Amino acid sequence: MGAAARAVARGAGRWSAAVIAVVLVAALPRAAAADDPCWVSHRHGAYPACFDPGNRLHLDLTSDGVGAGIRLRHVVGADDPDVSWRLEHEIASVRATRGAIRAVAYAGRFVRHSTDGHVVLPFGRPRKLFLPFDIGAEAEVGSLRGDTSGGSLHLGVVRGAALIDLSRAGNFRRRLAIGAAARWDIEVDGDSRTARAHAVAPLSLAALDLRAESRSGLTSAGLRAEVGGVWSTDVGWRRWVGADAEIERVLVAVQDRPLSVFVGGSFEPEDESVSGLVGLRLAPLIRVPGRRASSIDD
């Protein structure tokens, strides 16, 4: 069974296998490795000191509500060892507060990391010019933001962004990406359930995406922002400014399941209001990097 689980984990480059891998890797015992800094020896058995916040199922209890979501991330190799694809997925992310809800069915980020960034001009004999960044894209399908008491709902049909990652990190721990974003949103009247207005941004938004994460995965911080113009069926072109930021720190782990505290804030683009929250986050399923060390008593 353990061999089967490891075999599946090796195939985690495929999206479907990644889901299975996260569950199995989190649930099954590991081989011994005494020198792994992510595992601390103990007379009752080794325990983890590192976690992978990008591969987890999390449940949130916030200052004004609850939340949950699934995050997956994995690296897909290429024929060239200097090139790899870093894929991140957020599935069924939900946050419900008193009278409001935010949800995203799927959000993905796909970055092609290369040690040799370049642009090819395919005119005549192709020519290659050096570029100091990685190339990537973001996709978000089916987001919902709104008032559960009968007010308006903002339905995000699709959002896409073409990004360049200036950090050129070979891992998931650092990101400094900028780019152009397009989005298609529908503002739905909560009472009649009909569309009140449609909003389209045809790559008319500038996007910023920052992330930093400690090597142990115990601390992480991120900031995402969009600034630009959106065309709406009710008012035509209008300004669009939106931002989300969050800092998270794991404080304790219960049965090797980390419990973290996080502080977040957002600038809502629809009404240009600021909101913030503090919460606790439990990850009942999470990938633990490295391998379990032998206990002292073994």
Add this chain to the structure above:
Amino acid sequence: MAGAAAVFLCCTAWPAPALADGAAMPSMDPSRPVLCIDAASPDGQRWRVQCDENSKTCLWSPDGEVDRSGVVKRDLERARSCTPAPASYLTERKTGGYQLVRALPDAPYGWERDERGRVYQVNFDLKRRLYLGAAWAPSRVAGETEAGRTTFDFGLLVWEHLRRSRSPTRHRLRLVEGEARLAPYSASLVLAHYDVSRHYDNPLVRITTFFGRPRRSDLTLHLGTWVEAGGLELHGEDQGNARLWKLATGHLTIDLWQSADLESYARARAGVGFEGASQDGLGDRSAVTPGGALESELTLDKRGFHHLGAEIEHERPRYIEGSEGTAERTRARVHYEVIVIALNDQPLSLRLSAGAEKRDDIPGLADRWALTAQAGLRFSLWAPPRAQ
């Protein structure tokens, strides 16, 4: 001692490495073996060498990426491993009358190298990609021109796979593909599309005639299927927003022409779909929609840079709830896409299209031909080299 003498002979009698014009240099054949010779040049460079007995020529290049002065700075990317050979190998070839020619290092299929040995992709499969684009999309309806209209289009996943066999089969999958247009507003989205083309090695029917000498005639039908689920169209009209949900559509296809790899085709398809429509103030309607289309997709070059497509489609919704009678939808479109640049081997393409549409299924839309055009750019992610 003999080795040192061989190196001396090689390096004094044959040219030293220097950065040359890549356009004038031949490339090593990636399908033939490559030898590596240590200290093959006067400055001790390791060379990749590929000799051809027929032309009495040895192609050589530094075994690494070089800077502008010709000094090796890093290993070659996407390079095959080479077989070590002694320096005397070159001396023996020189004695045998071989000519030594500076060349570009071998690159895998779909890739090339410049004069410094740096690799880059020159062959793209736009049938395997994620894309995001924006375009200028003027339209003309009932004598009124909307010259300032723009659009953005997207595809979360475009994936095609060819299963090679005596009867090859190509599967085409597209997820979350659509576009949103503004000023005036309309949008369309298809959550899932799948179609399959097959080239049947055996004829569907063979007919033997016995008038005089028996003769056989084969009737070959390359049948396939075409299905879409989760289609949505939105139109902002003066009479209220209109929504058209194409819940599921299934067509049978007949390929009238296929390329060998089934990537290019011309086909006819016909079938039926189930849809629901609603409009502010007018209520909901449901319809069963028979429809058919003639369509073609052509990849015009081996490197996958040029793509041409055309489509004529007609649908006739028959309302079964909320309304009576039938409606008509007819549209025709031709589009062309060409890759103009690649950023980190991810292509940016220019897309041009022109089309016409006439429909009477949505009250408020003019029941006259609407002419549309698009000119814009698409950024594609993934797009690996096309299959050989």
